[in-house]
Structure formats: structure tokens, C-alpha cells
Amino acid sequence: IAKELDDIVAEYKDKFASVDNKKFIVPHQAFGYLAREFDLEQIPLNSLTSTGEADAKVLKEVSDLAKAEKIKTVFYEMGGSDKEAKTLADEIGAEAKPINTLEFATDEELSSNKTYQEMIKENLEAIYASLS
Template sequence: MLKKRIWRIVASAFAVALLSSCSGTKQATGSADGKLPVSVTFNAMAEFVHAVGKDKVSISTIIPNGTEPHDFEPKVKDLATLSAAKVFVYNGLDMENWAEKAVQSAGNKSLVVVEAASGVTPIKSGETGENGQYDPHAWMSLKCAQTEISNIEHGLIKADPKNTAYYTANSAAFQTKLQQLYDTYAAKFQSAPRKDFVTGHAAFAYLCRDFGLEQNSVEDVFASGEPSAAKLAELVNFCRTKQIKTVFSEEMVSPAVSQTLAKEAGAKVETIYTIESAEDNKDYLTRIKDNLDKIYASLTET
């Protein structure tokens, strides 16, 4: 309820700010450099928009790097770009529960809104309450990423039809790279002696669905709180029983519990990417490949 009250205040303030901004002169008219102005929610969406739009788009990201997207509550200044954007891209699947109201408050009649995960078969989060019923991490899956890229392609074309061929070609090229990566690792994971790994944050369910794997995580889908002593003991027993040698930790989630688990289980800790924020100056494909390499290595450790 508190989040809802906070959001009503933010939305009202945002609407007032827009109404007072020179009688709508901030309506989307294109950026000064002629590029299509696109507002996105977080880093993975920016990566996908850049893959399709390249030098034809100007991207602004609402959730700052270093901020945990699951906990993000927008302020008026965070949403200001929506009034001047031509396209707004968000993931969906309960990742940005403020997105719909933000679009309504922006009053930008020419705004093309893209829910990137539309069409993805959702995985239940296993949670109830304000976080949402679905696991939002579809961008971590190479198969779901193809759907997201396609949706973004259609959104950019709708906003900028004169560059249709450009967006279509870029989308096809990126989807080919995604498919090639999928094909390579599908064969590798099929022959892996184990199929389960342990992470700090349950962000890999869609990736697991791609390859027939299973994640066991210290924190839940929304990284909301540390595990109980009983849960930690269960994970320690799981690691020992399965002879898990690596516990993965994510940059956006505190590594302390992962480190404790690894120490108790006699395992090492390695960092893995969730692509919720910019990390190590690496692009999407590089980070996903790095993840797949590390996960595969953990499944073949003896």
C-alpha cells in the first residue's frame, strides 16, 4: 500500500510538471541530432534497442546503473524523458510495475510503447504480494531475447517507418547471433554431467528453460531479503550432496550470503551477470556468453 501511495504522489507531480512545461512543447518531435529518441527502463532494454536501432536511435535509460531495478521507485525527474521520447521500451512481466501509470501521466500522445516481453511464455515467480506473480527475467534467455528483439524492432518501425529496412536488417542479424549462441550451448549443456547450479539471486529460470537446467538460489526472484537459517542450511546440504564446487554471485545483489554458503559448502564464489545494470563495459552478447561459459564449467567440475 505504501508503494501505491508513493506512486500516486509521483504520478500527480509528474503530470503537473508536464502540464506546466510550455503548453506541451516537450511533446516528442525527435532529437536535435535527428536520431529517434527512445526511453528504456534498464540496461538490458538499452542493449536490445541499440542492437536494433544502432546509430538511428538516441537512448535514455530511466533506472540508473548501480540501482537494483526490482527496488526502483521513479521520481519525477526519472520520468521526464517520456514526455520527449518517441518510443518507450520496458520489459514487462512485473519488472516495472510503475510503467503503465508513467505512460499515462506523461500525456505523450505520439509515444510508441513497447512491452518487450510480450509473447513470452511466463514463468510463475512463486511469490504473492506487490512484487508480482511472474518471474521477469526473460532477457536472460536467448530464446526470449529473440522475442524481445522482435517486439522492439516492430516498435521502432512504427515510430520511424522510413528506416524499416535498417531496423529489420539489424534485428535479423542480432537474432542470428542469439540463435547461433543458443545452438552452441544447447549441445554443450545436453552432454553436461550435471544440470543444476547455485546462484545468489533467482534470475536464471528462463535461461534454465532454454537448456534443461535447474537453478537453486540464495535469494528469491526479486532479491528481496536474505534466506532464513533453515533455507541456508538446506542450500549447504544441497551443495554438499550434489558436490557443487561453485556458487554464483551477482553484482546487483549483496555477495555476503553467497560467500557464507560457499564457505560452508567448501565451494568457491564466481560473479555472474544479470544485465540489469551496465557491467564491466561488456555488451549483452559478451555477458551472456560469459555466463554460459561459467555455468557450463560449474556443471563439469569434478
């Protein structure tokens, strides 16, 4: 498993090094480890937990930043509400897409025996695609 994770990290370090835009919008600050590892910057709509909703001031700040940075994807927590992400995406001309915070596995993931490594790789690929 460690070798598999090392290979994933090496692959995405190369991929992320090739993109100019390093910012991505997430529902909350669940991706600090990933941002540090790959020299990216997460822009959270909420605080560290997924329980609150972003207020109008935060949405305006994120909207202005997203427009300036030409961000084309707003991620929302897989299995959670996509309302805020879709509202912001509509405002900035972007797409709202799910991302797995790896806090819990969905029924679909459990039934398909999806591995942790596969979920990490799916997240990395989704973020990479949003930046490319």
C-alpha cells in the first residue's frame, strides 16, 4: 500500500507542477494536507467543519477571487448538499462537482470495495482536471 501511495504522490506532483493555476474551491478546509503536499491552495467556503453554511460576505469574496483566477470548478462534499457550490458556480460560470473528503465512505463505495488509494486518486484527478 505504501508503494502504491508513493506512486500516486509522484504522479500527481508531476501533474500539478505543470499547471499554472494552483487554487481550487472546496466546501471546507479538508484538503490542507493535499494542498501542502502538492503546492496548491484550497479556498474553503466554510471553516474546518462541514456543518456551517458560508455567509454572503464569504461567498462574495470567493466569487471575486474565483472570477479573478478564472476558476472553473466549485467542489462540494460528496454525499452532502451541492446548494452553495451550484449557487457559486452559476455566478462565476463554473461547474459544481463532488469531491470526497474521505471522512466517510458512501454506500456505493462500500459496495464496490473501493480502496482508500482509489478514492485519493479520484480526488487528485478531479482537482487536476479542474486546474488544467
